[in-house]
Each structure stands twice: as C-alpha cells, then as structure tokens.
Amino acid sequence: MYSSRSGWLNRTVLFIVLACASLIVASRFGLTLVPPVVSTTLYGWALLLGAFALLLGIANTVRFHLVRVQRGQREWLLSLLLLIVFALVLGAGISSPEGTTGLLSEWIFDAVVAPGQATLYALTGIFLLSAAYHFLRIDRPGGLWILAGAVLMLFVQTPFLYRIVPDSLIDLVDWLLSWPVMAAMRGVLLGSALAVLFISLRLIVNGTK
Amino acid sequence: MATFDCPHCGYSNPVASQFCLNCGTNLVRRQPQSAPAGESPDEPDDLTGGQETAPPQPGEASEGRQSSAEASDPGFSQTGSDRPSADEDATPETGKDKPEPDTARPGPLLGDLGGLLEPADPLSFITSGAGALDPTRDSTTALSGELTTDEEERRQLRQLFSEDLPLPVGARPDLTPDAAEAAANGNGLQRQFWLEMLLLLVMIGALLWGGQPSLGAAPHALPGLEQVHRQIDTLPPNSLVLVNWAYDPASAGEMDLLAQPLIEHLLQRQAKIIVFSQLPGGPATARRVIARAEESLKRPSRTQITANLVIEGGYLPGGAASLPLLGVAPARALPVDPNWVDLRERFSIAALSETGPALTLVIAARAEDVRRWLEQVQPLNDGTVVAATSAVAGPAVRPYLHSGQLAGLVSGWDGGSVYVRRLERARNPAEQGRSLRLVSGQNWGVGILIVAVLLGNLAGLNQRRSR
Numbered sequence: 162m163y164s165s166r167s168g169w170l171n172r173t174v175l176f177i178v179l180a181c182a183s184l185i186v187a188s189r190f191g192l193t194l195v196p197p198v199v200s201t202t203l204y205g206w207a208l209l210l211g212a213f214a215l216l217l218g219i220a221n222t223v224r225f226h227l228v229r230v231q232r233g234q235r236e237w238l239l240s241l242l243l244l245i246v247f248a249l250v251l252g253a254g255i256s257s258p259e260g261t262t263g264l265l266s267e268w269i270f271d272a273v274v275a276p277g278q279a280t281l282y283a284l285t286g287i288f289l290l291s292a293a294y295h296f297l298r299i300d301r302p303g304g305l306w307i308l309a310g311a312v313l314m315l316f317v318q319t320p321f322l323y324r325i326v327p328d329s330l331i332d333l334v335d336w337l338l339s340w341p342v343m344a345a346m347r348g349v350l351l352g353s354a355l356a357v358l359f360i361s362l363r364l365i366v367n368g369t370k
Numbered sequence: 371m372a373t374f375d376c377p378h379c380g381y382s383n384p385v386a387s388q389f390c391l392n393c394g395t396n397l398v399r400r401q402p403q404s405a406p407a408g409e410s411p412d413e414p415d416d417l418t419g420g421q422e423t424a425p426p427q428p429g430e431a432s433e434g435r436q437s438s439a440e441a442s443d444p445g446f447s448q449t450g451s452d453r454p455s456a457d458e459d460a461t462p463e464t465g466k467d468k469p470e471p472d473t474a475r476p477g478p479l480l481g482d483l484g485g486l487l488e489p490a491d492p493l494s495f496i497t498s499g500a501g502a503l504d505p506t507r508d509s510t511t512a513l514s515g516e517l518t519t520d521e522e523e524r525r526q527l528r529q530l531f532s533e534d535l536p537l538p539v540g541a542r543p544d545l546t547p548d549a550a551e552a553a554a555n556g557n558g559l560q561r562q563f564w565l566e567m568l569l570l571l572v573m574i575g576a577l578l579w580g581g582q583p584s585l586g587a588a589p590h591a592l593p594g595l596e597q598v599h600r601q602i603d604t605l606p607p608n609s610l611v612l613v614n615w616a617y618d619p620a621s622a623g624e625m626d627l628l629a630q631p632l633i634e635h636l637l638q639r640q641a642k643i644i645v646f647s648q649l650p651g652g653p654a655t656a657r658r659v660i661a662r663a664e665e666s667l668k669r670p671s672r673t674q675i676t677a678n679l680v681i682e683g684g685y686l687p688g689g690a691a692s693l694p695l696l697g698v699a700p701a702r703a704l705p706v707d708p709n710w711v712d713l714r715e716r717f718s719i720a721a722l723s724e725t726g727p728a729l730t731l732v733i734a735a736r737a738e739d740v741r742r743w744l745e746q747v748q749p750l751n752d753g754t755v756v757a758a759t760s761a762v763a764g765p766a767v768r769p770y771l772h773s774g775q776l777a778g779l780v781s782g783w784d785g786g787s788v789y790v791r792r793l794e795r796a797r798n799p800a801e802q803g804r805s806l807r808l809v810s811g812q813n814w815g816v817g818i819l820i821v822a823v824l825l826g827n828l829a830g831l832n833q834r835r836s837r
Contacts, residue, residue, distance in 0.1 A: 189749075197698070204695035205702055211688020261654070270654045275619035278651065282620040286819060293823045300831055308827060315820050338592065338765055347769045350741075 223247065313337075592764065594771050595785055598756045598778030599792060601729055602632070607640035609728035612700070612753075616732060616739035618651030621760060626659055627786035627808055628758040629733045631793055633663040636731075638793070644722065646683030646704055648692075648739075653684050666801035690742045697750025700727075726751040733758045737766035744775050758785075783812050 181203055188200035226240035250269060257263025313334055316326055373382040374397060381392035390397055605611070617625040636643055645656045660680055683704040686692055695703040700722045730753050734740050740757045748755050756778035759767050764781030771779045780789055787809050
C-alpha cells in the first residue's frame, strides 16, 4: 500500500499520537504533571471521533453500494435493497419528532430488527450442532474429554435437569468452574493481554527484524 | 493521484492497483521499481515513460528480485509504449528524469522503526520462516501470488484446523467413492433420517409442552448472586445507579431473563437508574425490558415511572475508547435526551459526576463488555460494579469476582431464575407465568442440543465402526 502523504505530515501525526498516548498513560498512572482537564478533554475527543467514525462508516457504506448499483456489479440488487431499507429507516427516524422513539421507528425495531437479530442468533444453535458433529467426536484424540466437558456444562446450565443430575455432579462442576477453569481463564486473560501488548508494540515499531 | 499506465492497453491506473482496471493485466509485476545503485546505464530508469512513479514501499524489491521477475515473466520486456523516448535515453546520466532520491520520498514515520501505518501481514506473526520475517521481503510479490513463506509451515497451520492430513498445495484429494459421496451429500451424520425425525419431534414437543411451568423448577446459581442481591437491597432510596446495557435483541432470549429481575429489584428500591448502551439496538431493548419490569411491579404508569426513576442515556458510540469519559465526566458522556429529563434529573446527572454512581450494573452478553468496564472505568471512579452476564460469559468474568473488582455476578438464565424467586412477592402472576415459560423454553432448547450431540456422536461412532 502506497502513501501519498509527505514525511513531514507523517511525523506530525506520529508526534500527536505519541503525545496523546503519553498524556493518557501519565494520567492513568496518577502523575500530577497532567492536569485532569487535559485527559478529560482527550477522552471527550475520543467520544467525538467515535461518533464521527460512525458517520463516516455509514457514508462509506452508502457510497460503496451506490457505486455497485450504478455499475451493475454482481448482486447489485442486494445493494439496492440495502439502500432502500437504509433510506426507509432513516426517513422513519427523521420524520418523527420523537426520533428513534417514534411510532414508526419503534415498529421497525419490534417487527424487523428484533426478530431478525434473534433469528440469526438462534441459528447459532444449528451451527453449534454442526460443529459438534464435526469436531466433538468421541473417537478423535481428546474428543471424549471435550465432549464430556461440553455436555457437562450444558447439563448444569439447564435447570430442569437438576432433577435428574445428582447433587454431587453439580458440586463437581462448581468446583471445576471455581478452580481449574478459573485458573485457566486467568492464564488466558494474562496471556492474551501480554500478547496484545507485544503485538501492538511490534506493529507500531514494525519489529519484523 | 499518482497513476501508472498499463503496459498492455495504456489505461491510467492508480498506482496501488494490482490489475488494470480496463484490461485486467497484472500490474503488480510490471510496476516500476527503484533503480538500484550500480545498475547498467543502458537500462532505462523510468519504465513508465514519463508518468509519475509510485513511491516505494519499505523493503522494496532488490535488484536480484527484479531480475528474477523479468526472467520469469516473458511479458516483462518493454513494449513500445513504455520504452523511454530517445531524448530520455540520451540523458540518463544527468539524473534529470530519474526518480527522486529516497530522502525526498514519503518515507516511513520513523527512520529505523518502519512505518506506523505499514499493512500488517498476520502470517508473518504466526510463522517463523526466514521469508516471513525478512524485512526486505517484497510485499508486492506476495500479493501477486508468489508464496514467500515456507509451505511446510502453511501445511502445519492448515493441519491444526483440518481433520485429515493436509495435502500439498496444488494436489487434488484422492476421493474414494465413500468420501466423494460424503462430500457431495454433506456429512454422513447429517443424513441420518431417524435422527432428523427425532429432533423434529422433540422440537414439536417443546412447542406443545414447553409452556408448562412445572418444568422450570430447581434452578442452580453459581456464587456471586447473593452479593448482587445484597448490593441492590442495601441501596438507599434515590441512589444513582448506572446501567450499561450491553446486549441487543440478538441475545435477548437469554439476557432478558437476567435483566428484568435486576431492574425490578432496582425499581423496588426506588433507585434512580441511568441507562445507556454502546450497541445501537441497546437503548430500545432496555426500554422494553424496563417497561415490562414496571408492568410486573404494577406501577401506575410508564411515563410517571420513567420520569421519576429511569433516565435514558441513549447510545454511546466510540467503543472502549469512549468509556473512560464515563469514569471521569459521566455528565459529558451520556447523551441524555432533553425531552426525557427535567431540571431535577439534570441535577442528578451532575451529581453523578461529583460523587459517582452508588452502583454500576453491567448487563452484558459478552465477557468483553464487563472486562472493558472494569479496566477502563472502574479504576477512574472507584465505583462498586456488579454484573449480569450470559452463561457463556460467566466463566470468563468470574475471575474478576474472586479478585474483588466485581462486587457480584449473576450469570445464565438459571441465575436469573434464582433471582426471580427472590422477587416473587412483588411480581404479578402473569409475569411469573411468562418468566417460567421462557425458562422452560430455554430448557427445552438446551435439552434438544444435548440429545442431538449425544445421539449424533453415538450414531457417528457406530457408523464409522461399521465401515
């Protein structure tokens, strides 16, 4: 990827990023040399940037699909559908004085958004089942342990099964969650935090040497 | 914008284009490379024939690589359109038409550290091959399909995610009749007719008998629930409670069972609830659950209750980056709708900035949202935080409960069911029945999943052994 920016501009951007990062880090460590208003202002800017990025994302999506429709690219009809729905929802929000709490917006949420999202999420169960058929096999190496763990967790998370499952099994799962699983989760948390830190540093300094 | 003429049709393409936008010719291997020192003066420096040259990438191709590209690509020989003119040929030594020296080009942000905005190649972080870690590796070559990383490492990576031994790249799998049939018709287990029929019957049974309240009995709650109940129960009236609504309709089937009893309890305690969400669908989801909670408590009317006890903070964009503002200046962060808030509530939010919330409740379907709050906000306002999470997020959040950063935790719909039982006296019968039906439906769903996983495994095991 080529950059058309000058080296001077790049260095200026880098300086601003480093300055902001240093101020935030210093304020989080409680160093008194950073006035609280500075870090608060920076946090406020982050919020503004987030909102602006959202608008940019919407504009970019609309532009992308407009171009697809204009050029008649593959599946342009779906892009057209997206644009129509976008215009309708936007119109529903703008046309009502109540905004997102207006009657039409609320109806769209109740009749389209909520059932649509819930349906898509419910398909996760099917994907889970399919993945279980593929990977949770008893005859795979270690498969029995993985399968037993998965079924055990499902058992103890299902209230009506407490009538079937003995208390000792529930106590066993409680112990598993409180000790070995928690130890593993702490390791995962620490390890992932360190990994993110080092990968971030590596990306920043391009440490591929 | 810098452009590059296609050597095949002459169309002006942006320099970053990999293929000609007009004729589709591969431009990556034809883009001009910077002339290395000591190159033969007979070889023209500017292959574009006067067009603006592309700025080089860090670690751009060396002389040897360019030569190999020329040797490997018969079409690399200069055509009439891109061969320099006689005038250009006559003055190569003056450097007049040469590309600018490296120091004048837009270089990396830091000289020795490389470009901050350098595109990252994930494969270079998970492979240790010399090719992947070579700083002089030409990324354009990788883009053009010439693999520079060790094929053996790629195969090992694939092996981690594949069931069978990996095949060499380019080799075709040996499809036996059975394997070909399975590949054509899907996995063998999914073609078990009796299994599909059984699952269908169980699903129909769940729809027919799933509403029986008797099945939603004896739920089990993990540690942490008692602390949540105690934290809310000891709140004095008019306490400010900040609620981070971190789920939307996608996971509402499970999360509503958790959120509603907690909101009911807060309303019972006459707490002032300030609700916000970082999900676009969060505020609308919160409105509905709060309305149901108020209905369940038989409050007079929603408008009155909302004006008195619930302030809608709305949608907070920016993800984790905007969360710290909630810790240091919540009144600036919460986009409260002026129509909902009178002067008294504005004063309350101002008080939130001064004293902080008496309690923060994070209702999250993902562990990530709880973790973000505990890392980005809680250290800044030192507030008490309790969480209600989905069952899958529970184990990931539980270490924070044991470390004391989290004052209480309710997870899973069984946790929600236990919490509901503590509120039975205040709930109306219709809401009790609805809650039990939801729990019963969830039970049936998980029951079907357990049966399907077990039967499917047994059937698959039996099928594979019989072959």
